Amino acid sequence: MIKGESDIKNVQKNSFGEKLCNLNYLSEMMGGKKQLIKELLDEILSQVPQELNCINDAVDNSEYAIIKNNAHTMKTSVSIMGISMLTSLLQEMEDLCVVSANIEKIKELNQKLNLICKQALEEIKREKQKYV
């Protein structure tokens, strides 16, 4: 099995295991205010899928500049969600796009990104119930 495939299987296994998101930072910064936190979680649920769609389309079309810009933006979004494992993945995508190189590696990273984000967004949907 090549390294990329085992990485993806590890991420899939994780879906039965630990949480990906750490919303303590967000809660602390918002002073625990439920309404504020709920609004931000709604914003995350709206924005992150859009960012992912942009990246997916750009990867399909090998549009390095668009992948780079959206990966850069997404680093900020995932930092708010407390998903530390995505920062280095997105940085790697950005770095590959700067030199417009290795679309296959970018596709592999993007596959992982989609898997992680899918789980993360499901976690956030569940977490949001605490703030309703």
Add this chain to the structure above:
Amino acid sequence: MNKNNQTTIFIVEDNEVYAKSLQGFIQTRFTNIKEIEIFSIGELCLAELHRNPDIVIIDYYLNSKFEEAHNGLEIIKRITSENPQTSIIVLSIQTDINVIIEAIIQYGCIYVQKDKEAFNKVEQIIKKIKSSKRLA
């Protein structure tokens, strides 16, 4: 700052989640903020400079939605030229040291790296700015 020491803050950030998080954070930490307005691109902020913001918090990369949008340094140049009394905080993941140096030295901005401590640092900077403007 108006005579009631109320502060107007502009946030120029194309990531809405981050912008609204920062807005929410500032609102919870400060009670006498007159308004905090978010702009997704610098050009929209420039169009509102007549409102004389006390503080502009601006990201460096502002072209994730509109590729043609100016980057943060271009906008900072215009703000410092048109509103020299506005304090500018550059809040960015940007790690290019030359960009950081240019922002700080040439335009007198305060630079804050976008990391876990960023919001707390912004809070401290806003406190200092408000304090210095009260004394002026």
